[in-house]
Amino acid sequence: MAKDTRLEDAVLRGEMSIVDFCCxxxxxxIERMKERNPDLLWTLEIQRAMWEMFRDGHKNGKKVIxxxxxxxxxxxVAFDCVPVYLDTVPxxxxxxxxxxxxxxxxxxxxxxxxxxxxxxxxxxxxLLNQFGPEPxxxxxxxxxxxxxxxxxxxxDMILTKKGTxxxxxxxxxxxxxxxxxxxxxxxxxxxxxxxxxxxxxxDQEKYxxxxxxxxxxxxxxxxxxxxRMRKPCPLPGRMLVLNGTSNAMSGFDAMGDLLExxxxxxxxxxxxxxxxxxxxxxxxxxxxxxxxxxxxxxMDWLEREYNTVAVMxxxxxxYGDIYEHIGDLEDCLRVMARKMQNNPMIHGxxxxxxxxxxxxxKIFENYEPDVSMFIGHIGCKHTWASAxxxxxxxxxxxxxxxxxxxxxxxxxxxxxxDEIKASVADYMDTVVNK
Amino acid sequence: xxxxxxxxxxxxxxxxxxxRAQGKKAVGTICCHVPDEIIRAxxxxxxxxxxxDCVDSSSGEVWMSTFSCSFARSILQYWMDGVYDLxxxxxxxxxxxxxxxxxxxxxxxxxxxxxxxxxQIGAPRIVNDMTLSYYVDELKELIExxxxxxxxxxxxxxxxxxxxxxxxxxxxxxxxxxLRKADNPVINGQDFSSIILAYTDYPIEEYIEMxxxxxxxxxxxxxxxxxxxxLMIIGSALDDxxxxxxxxxxxxxxxxxxxxxxxxxxxxxLEVDDKDVLGSIAKYYLERLVCPRMMDDxxxxxxxxxxxxxxxxVDGIIYEKMQYCECWGGESVLLxxxxxxxxxxxxxxxxxxxxxxxxxxxxxxxxxxxxxxx
Numbered sequence: 001m002a003k004d005t006r007l008e009d010a011v012l013r014g015e016m017s018i019v020d021f022c023c024x025x026x027x028x029x030i031e032r033m034k035e036r037n038p039d040l041l042w043t044l045e046i047q048r049a050m051w052e053m054f055r056d057g058h059k060n061g062k063k064v065i066x067x068x069x070x071x072x073x074x075x076x077v078a079f080d081c082v083p084v085y086l087d088t089v090p091x092x093x094x095x096x097x098x099x100x101x102x103x104x105x106x107x108x109x110x111x112x113x114x115x116x117x118x119x120x121x122x123x124x125x126x127l128l129n130q131f132g133p134e135p136x137x138x139x140x141x142x143x144x145x146x147x148x149x150x151x152x153x154x155x156d157m158i159l160t161k162k163g164t165x166x167x168x169x170x171x172x173x174x175x176x177x178x179x180x181x182x183x184x185x186x187x188x189x190x191x192x193x194x195x196x197x198x199x200x201x202x203d204q205e206k207y208x209x210x211x212x213x214x215x216x217x218x219x220x221x222x223x224x225x226x227x228r229m230r231k232p233c234p235l236p237g238r239m240l241v242l243n244g245t246s247n248a249m250s251g252f253d254a255m256g257d258l259l260e261x262x263x264x265x266x267x268x269x270x271x272x273x274x275x276x277x278x279x280x281x282x283x284x285x286x287x288x289x290x291x292x293x294x295x296x297x298x299m300d301w302l303e304r305e306y307n308t309v310a311v312m313x314x315x316x317x318x319y320g321d322i323y324e325h326i327g328d329l330e331d332c333l334r335v336m337a338r339k340m341q342n343n344p345m346i347h348g349x350x351x352x353x354x355x356x357x358x359x360x361x362k363i364f365e366n367y368e369p370d371v372s373m374f375i376g377h378i379g380c381k382h383t384w385a386s387a388x389x390x391x392x393x394x395x396x397x398x399x400x401x402x403x404x405x406x407x408x409x410x411x412x413x414x415x416x417x418d419e420i421k422a423s424v425a426d427y428m429d430t431v432v433n434k
Numbered sequence: 435x436x437x438x439x440x441x442x443x444x445x446x447x448x449x450x451x452x453x454r455a456q457g458k459k460a461v462g463t464i465c466c467h468v469p470d471e472i473i474r475a476x477x478x479x480x481x482x483x484x485x486x487d488c489v490d491s492s493s494g495e496v497w498m499s500t501f502s503c504s505f506a507r508s509i510l511q512y513w514m515d516g517v518y519d520l521x522x523x524x525x526x527x528x529x530x531x532x533x534x535x536x537x538x539x540x541x542x543x544x545x546x547x548x549x550x551x552x553x554q555i556g557a558p559r560i561v562n563d564m565t566l567s568y569y570v571d572e573l574k575e576l577i578e579x580x581x582x583x584x585x586x587x588x589x590x591x592x593x594x595x596x597x598x599x600x601x602x603x604x605x606x607x608x609x610x611x612x613l614r615k616a617d618n619p620v621i622n623g624q625d626f627s628s629i630i631l632a633y634t635d636y637p638i639e640e641y642i643e644m645x646x647x648x649x650x651x652x653x654x655x656x657x658x659x660x661x662x663x664x665l666m667i668i669g670s671a672l673d674d675x676x677x678x679x680x681x682x683x684x685x686x687x688x689x690x691x692x693x694x695x696x697x698x699x700x701x702x703x704l705e706v707d708d709k710d711v712l713g714s715i716a717k718y719y720l721e722r723l724v725c726p727r728m729m730d731d732x733x734x735x736x737x738x739x740x741x742x743x744x745x746x747x748v749d750g751i752i753y754e755k756m757q758y759c760e761c762w763g764g765e766s767v768l769l770x771x772x773x774x775x776x777x778x779x780x781x782x783x784x785x786x787x788x789x790x791x792x793x794x795x796x797x798x799x800x801x802x803x804x805x806x807x808x
Contacts (some may be wrong), residue, residue: 110770112755112763112784114501123767142559142729146529149559150764153729168729170560173527173566182568189564352554353537376501381758382530384499385506389541406501431674 008099011130012333018125019132020091022051042261046242049254050088057082057133064133068122069141069150070247072168072187072333074214076139077251079194084135085248090121090410091241094294097412103128104411109159111150116379119151125157125188135159137197139190141169141340143350147379167193173351175341182338184330204329204405210251211323217250218320220259225320227266228311229367232281234269235262236434237299237310241291243317243344276300277307283432286369287313288360288390288402289343292376294412295420298375306428309358311367314360315345353386360390364398371432372402373424377409437647443628443675445486445517446635453479453637459521459551459584464509464536465528466694466724467557467569469715471596472577473524474638477586481520482634483535484673484695485509485522489788497538498531503758504787505671506531513539522551522583524576529727529761551583559729561720569634570716577712590711597704597715599638605800606645607700610652614689615746616659623667623688624675630695631673633799661687662807668692668739670756670763670785677785681752681793681799686808690746692739693727726761736769740776748781750806752799757784779806 007024010016026047033041051122057064063081067073076083093100094117103124104117110127111120125131138159140152156166169186172179191202221243228235239262249255275281283306289315292298302308321338325331332395343346348356363369372394374387405423408414439446450460460479463470473480485491485508485683493514494507512518513535526537533554540552555572558565577588610629613621621629629648633641662685667678673695678688691697704718723731725740743751751773755763773780780803783795 110764110767112757112760114758115760115764127767145762146531146727146760149529149729150726150760150767153726153732154764154767156729157732168560170558170565170568170729172556172558173533174556178568178571182564185564353534353541378501381499381501381503381760382534384501384533385497385534386537387499388497389538 004126007101008096011099012102014128014130015132018089018093019051019055022047023055026051042258046249046254049252050249053082053252054084055132060395063136065137065139066131066135067139067144067167068155069148070171070343070346071139071141072336072340073188073247073351074210074251074336075191075194075207078203078210079198079200080206081136081194081198083248083251085245086122087118088245088248088312089125089131089220090118091245091293093121094410095278095296097294100294100410101413103130107151114378114381115150116147116377117210117408118147118379119147120379123151123155126158134162135164138164138166140166141168141171143171144150144345145349145380145382157426165193165197169340171340171346171350175351175355178263179341180334183340184333187336189335204327207329207332208326211326213256214250215322215326216256217246217259218322220256220263221246222262222320224259224266225264225312225317227270230270231284231368232270232273232275232277233284233309234266234275236276236303238296240287240299240310240313240316241293241296242315247343276303276309278304279307281307281309283371284311284367284369285307285309285371285373286311286360286363286367288372288374288376288387289313289380289383290315290374290409292407293409293421295407295417297417298420298424301421302424305425306433308371308432311369312363314348314356314363317344317347317359317363349380349383353389356383356386357390357393361393361397364394364400370400371428372398372400373427374402374404375407375420376404378406378414379408379410401431437644437651438551438687439630440629440644441625443486443631443673445484445512447519449636449640450479450481450520454521457623461551462513462518462520463673464523464525464532465557467526467528467719468524468555468700469573469719470638471593471600471715472588473580474596474599475586475588475592476577476580477584478521478580479637479772480524481790483509483512483518484631484634484671485512485521485787486631486673488512491787497542498534499757502534503531503670503756505673505756508787509511510535510538514542520550522553524551524580525554527554527559528557528725529759530639531759553579554652558720559727561728561730566713566716566720569720573712573716590708593711593715594706594708596638597706597711599642601703603633603638603642603645604700604703606642606649607697609649610645611697613652616657618659619689620652620655620657622658622682623665623678623691623739625679626673626683626688627672627695630697630699631675633699634695635696657688663687663749663803664689664747666690666692666739666743666746666751667696667754668751669754670759670761671695674756674787674789676789677754678797680789680795684796684800684803686799686803690742690748692735692742698723726765732765732768735765736772739769740772740778743776743778748778748800749808750781752802753780753782754785755782757786
């Protein structure tokens with residue numbers, strides 16, 4: 001039976017918004033899962049909650065705020081606005097190369113094809129005005145990279161022309177007191193800006209509630225991360241993708257619920273001596289860069305064919321900063337500043353390479369992988385430019401040689417799943433299992 | 435005429451060697467938020483690093499991959515090859531590529547047991563009171579590090595002395611740029627590019643003398659009269675006059691630019707507030723127009739390009755984008771339309787640090803010049 005592509009076609013014709021498409025798709029997946037695998041429904045609930053929140057924001061009387069890069073999301077939630085983490089759009093579209101291509105191609109009319117696919121999709125979506133609900137504001141940061149530093153200010157100018165207010169954070173590479181204070185000072189200015197945008201005063205109580213929810217999210221995420229340290233690792237590599245996007249929803253119950261469930265299932269599997277590898281865990285792989293969003297099937301295949309599980313990826317890795325003194329605004333702003341600097345991708349990729357090396361070293365220390373793969377998203381050129389330092393450290397300190405493959409984590413047209421698998425298979429057969 | 439050195443675009447290490455022979459330090463600088471005035475006030479010679487004439491950056495590529503800007507990885511290549519025999523590097527986090535040159539150079543240096551001086555300052559990407567204050571703190575720390583390294587105390591007097599010298603150079607460079615306004619200029623794009631590149635290698639005093647001598651002699655130069663179109667060049671770091679020659683050989687003449695190794699290297703004047711000398715330096719360096727690494731000056735940059743094009747009676751703009759240079763690569767989104775609105779023809783070309791596509795560029799440039807010539 002031919003695949004039903006009516007929804008995709010509608011997006012390609014520009015007749016359906018991304019948000020409506022994602023809502024329809026997730027609901028379709030949920031219906032199918034109800035029939036085939038109801039035990040796994042919890043893995044999709046978060047997506048439904050998120051996309052429907054984006055879709056219904058205006059209907060529910062809330063302002064819809066786009067954000068890019070690390071910004072104080074908890075404050076956006078505390079002002080009762082809908083935070084839309086723009087990276088969720090390219091990540092959601094990436095498994096469908098044709099769909100992602102529509103927005104990538106729109107951006108490439110102006111920007112080089114070497115620009116990161118995440119930013120190209122976001123810029124393309126803005127140029128085509130196809131997200132769905134018009135944003136009421138756009139908040140962004142000067143990190144993680146040169147691609148985002150092109151996409152966001154251009155989106156700012158496009159949106160500003162339409163009268164959409166925009167706010168930009170300058171995120172320093174420093175992780176010390178000066179860097180933290182710099183972000184805290186900007187965040188205070190952001191609070192005033194949000195007050196003006198929403199016409200409401202900052203409400204400490206509401207903020208406290210959000211902080212509690214965020215803490216819950218990151219406490220469970222920390223526990224899931226610890227679960228992955230166990231041998232065998234009970235959780236599949238595919239679940240790692242959640243780490244990169246959890247910030248989008250960390251201030252909502254749904255995210256904490258998901259991670260709690262993930263932990264519960266992982267713990268149960270561990271107790272049963274089960275894991276994602278059908279014949280037991282033979283190898284543990286650390287992914288040194290992004291998750292393979294466009295080819296996440298590689299994770300399943302590695303588990304199936306090589307009984308090898310991805311225990312952690314460098315960009316999704318979270319330090320999980322926790323608010324310790326909820327109610328103390330100054331202290332919370334400092335924690336939030338640290339969160340912004342320790343965000344997935346930001347922590348390793350946006351500053352000096354020593355941060356990246358440190359991060360990967362921690363992964364090797366804590367998760368004890370015996371396989372190292374730099375499956376590098378080509379858009380992330382500055383991490384490619386750190387890769388030798390990182391992989392030399394792994395070789396020298398842990399005696400593990402690293403596989404290098406270039407992929408496009410968003411644009412599946414760059415390299416097919418089969419091509420990626422072939423490169424990984426060569427490495428597994430000739431180096432790991434020689 | 436000693437100013438002839440202005441027209442030799444090759445990297446010259448003679449001044450740095452002579453400087454170091456006196457027991458003084460010389461450091462490489464990367465990107466445009468490292469104030470030369472501060473480095474000189476610390477008794478150190480700043481050498482702005484570039485990669486002119488680098489045709490093989492394969493070792494740089496080993497460290498930075500093929501997915502990196504070839505200008506950046508060629509600088510790393512030169513660093514590894516010892517083309518720059520200096521006491522260290524001071525960088526600002528311009529875009530991610532110079533940052534990675536810095537990281538890799540430091541890593542390789544340590545690996546080789548050299549442990550030279552490496553320091554990177556963070557330059558804000560937004561201009562306001564808060565970011566200016568942050569940048570001042572960054573410069574204060576730079577001064578502390580430099581003082582410790584060179585053993586020379588940085589005083590306000592010394593800073594003002596070098597501000598005055600660099601301001602003098604700024605005036606002279608602007609006078610050279612003015613020569614390009616003539617219908618038949620006495621310098622072409624290659625000449626101007628070489629003149630600017632010379633500042634990277636020489637102490638500012640020597641550079642000033644060369645500029646003065648050149649300006650005094652400029653009236654004796656034979657004007658360029660055969661050009662068919664007046665051009666402006668904008669885009670990624672361009673440190674190779676040979677690139678401009680390819681276009682000028684086809685009948686164009688570059689009379690203006692918006693390049694960091696061009697007029698933007700010496701804009702305006704650094705106004706000193708005696709009560710806050712460091713603050714004055716920070717203000718100048720943060721507020722001056724640089725490249726699209728900044729996030730809030732796009733409109734000003736576009737305005738500058740359009741106004742300059744008009745002021746210099748430009749017939750068309752060539753916009754060169756270094757492959758993997760996202761900053762300039764992505765600047766077209768609104769600029770293209772704005773240039774169209776202003777009636778300024780635009781040719782966009784991709785390039786690498788070495789002249790890999792000279793033939794193709796020549797053909798495209800020739801077609802563009804034919805299209806816009808009056």
